[in-house]
Amino acid sequence: MYYQLYEFNHAAMAPWHAMADQMRIAFRNPLNPLSHTYFGRTVAAGFEVLERTTRRYGKPEFGLSETVIGDKTVSVHEKIVWQQPFCNLIHFERCLPAGHRNDPKILIVAPMSGHYATLLRGTVEALLPHAEVHITDWVDARMVPLAEGGFDLDDYIDYVIEMLHALGPDTHVIAVCQPAVPVLAAVSVMEADNDPLSPSTMTLMGGPIDTRINPTAVNQLAKEKPIEWFRDNVVMPVPWPQPGFMRMVYPGFLQLSGFMSMNLDRHVIAHKEFFAHLVKNDGDAAEKHRDFYDEYLAVMDLTAEFYLQTVETVFMRHALPKGEMMHRDRPVDTTAIRKVALLTVEGENDDISGVGQTEAAQTICTNIPDHMRLHYMQPDVGHYGVFNGSRFRKEIAPRILSFIEEHARTGKAKPAPRVIRGGKAGSAA
Structure with a gap:
C-alpha cells in the first residue's frame, strides 16, 4: 500500500x-x-x-569518457561483458597506445543497497589510469519481470563467482560496503573448491563483516526488530505499470x-x-x-528475498564471523582461503560500518599467510570517504594498487607488506 x-x-x-x-x-x-x-x-x-x-531521479550515467595514462589522454568506452537478469558487468574499455603494459584486471563489486553503481564513479575514475576496471551494474528490481525468477543472497554469491570465472585468472576483486560479506563468502567457496580462477587479491572496504563490533545506528535497528517486522513493514509489491509488477521488493x-x-x-x-x-x-x-x-x-529497489536474507544473515545472526553461514546448503568456510591476499580498509568516522567491522575479516581468515594480508584505517573520513573523495584518491587508492601489484600471481615476488593503521605501519593483522 x-x-x-x-x-x-x-x-x-x-x-x-x-x-x-x-x-x-x-x-x-x-x-x-x-x-x-x-x-x-x-x-x-x-x-x-x-x-x-x-x-x-533516474539512474545516473557514469560519464567517464576519458582518462589520463602517463601524460596522454585516452578515450574510455563502457562495454557490457557479462549479463544476467539482475546484473550487468561493465568493462571500462580504454583505447590504449601500442606497447602499453598489461594492467591488472579489477572487479569492483558495487553495493546492492539502494543506490546505483554510479555511486562509485570516483572509485572507478581513480583506478582507471592503472587498471582494466570492471564494475557490477545491479539492475533495479522493479524493472525485472517476475518471469525472470527471484534473486537472493545465494544468487548474489553465485553471480560473483560467475563474474570471476568470466574475467579469468589473476583478477583482483574489490568489495565496497554491503558486498564485503557475499564477496568473502564467494571467495571462500572458490578456495574450498580449489578453483584456479579464485582472485589474486580481495579488498574489502567499509563492509559489515562483523556488526557486533562497534555497532552503528543501522546495526542497532536490525538488533531491535525481529525479521518478521521487516517482512511485514518494509517489503511490498511493485505497483503497476512497472515491468516488475507484483514482485516483492524492499523499495x-x-x-x-x-x-x-x-x-x-x-x-x-x-x-x-x-x-x-x-x-x-x-x-x-x-x-x-x-x-x-x-x-x-x-x-x-532490492528483491525482498535478498534484503531479508541479508538482514537476517549479516545483521541478526552474524553468521559469517560465527562460522555459521551457508551457501546452498554447504558451510561457508573462511579458513579455506589460502591463496588470496586480503586487504581491509576502514574509515575512522564511518557511521555505517563501524571501525573494526571490516577488519574482522583478518581474524576469521586464519589461513592467509601474514605476508599476504594488510589492514588500513584512513583517518578523518566517514563511510563515503572510504571509496570516494580526495583522501581516497591520495591515500587509499594508491595503497590498493600497490597491494594488487604486490600480490599479482603473474608478478614477481616482493617483500612482505606491513599493516598500516592511521597512516603508521604496524604488525600484520
Whole structure:
C-alpha cells in the first residue's frame, strides 16, 4: 500500500513539478529583466528547490569518457561483458597506445543497497589510469519481470563467482560496503573448491563483516526488530505499470528515507545553503550540490528475498564471523582461503560500518599467510570517504594498487607488506 501511495504522490505532484520547472526557466532567462535582480534570483532559486524536491531521479550515467595514462589522454568506452537478469558487468574499455603494459584486471563489486553503481564513479575514475576496471551494474528490481525468477543472497554469491570465472585468472576483486560479506563468502567457496580462477587479491572496504563490533545506528535497528517486522513493514509489491509488477521488493525510497533521517539536519542545511548559493549566483557551489544529490536521490529497489536474507544473515545472526553461514546448503568456510591476499580498509568516522567491522575479516581468515594480508584505517573520513573523495584518491587508492601489484600471481615476488593503521605501519593483522 505504501508503494502505491508513493507512486500516487509522485503523480499528484507532477503538475506542480512541471510548473516549478517552467517558472525556474522563466526567471533564469537572461531576456527576463527580473533575472538580473535579487528578487528574480530569489524566485528562481525557490522554484529550483521545489522542482528538485518533486523530481523522480533516474539512474545516473557514469560519464567517464576519458582518462589520463602517463601524460596522454585516452578515450574510455563502457562495454557490457557479462549479463544476467539482475546484473550487468561493465568493462571500462580504454583505447590504449601500442606497447602499453598489461594492467591488472579489477572487479569492483558495487553495493546492492539502494543506490546505483554510479555511486562509485570516483572509485572507478581513480583506478582507471592503472587498471582494466570492471564494475557490477545491479539492475533495479522493479524493472525485472517476475518471469525472470527471484534473486537472493545465494544468487548474489553465485553471480560473483560467475563474474570471476568470466574475467579469468589473476583478477583482483574489490568489495565496497554491503558486498564485503557475499564477496568473502564467494571467495571462500572458490578456495574450498580449489578453483584456479579464485582472485589474486580481495579488498574489502567499509563492509559489515562483523556488526557486533562497534555497532552503528543501522546495526542497532536490525538488533531491535525481529525479521518478521521487516517482512511485514518494509517489503511490498511493485505497483503497476512497472515491468516488475507484483514482485516483492524492499523499495529504494524507504532505504533513502532511512539514510536521510540519520542526518536530516545536514540535508536541511545543505538545501538552505543551495538556495543561498543560487541567490548569490555562486554557480560552482550550486553545481556541487546538484551533482551530489542527483546521485544520492537516485535509488533502486532490492528483491525482498535478498534484503531479508541479508538482514537476517549479516545483521541478526552474524553468521559469517560465527562460522555459521551457508551457501546452498554447504558451510561457508573462511579458513579455506589460502591463496588470496586480503586487504581491509576502514574509515575512522564511518557511521555505517563501524571501525573494526571490516577488519574482522583478518581474524576469521586464519589461513592467509601474514605476508599476504594488510589492514588500513584512513583517518578523518566517514563511510563515503572510504571509496570516494580526495583522501581516497591520495591515500587509499594508491595503497590498493600497490597491494594488487604486490600480490599479482603473474608478478614477481616482493617483500612482505606491513599493516598500516592511521597512516603508521604496524604488525600484520
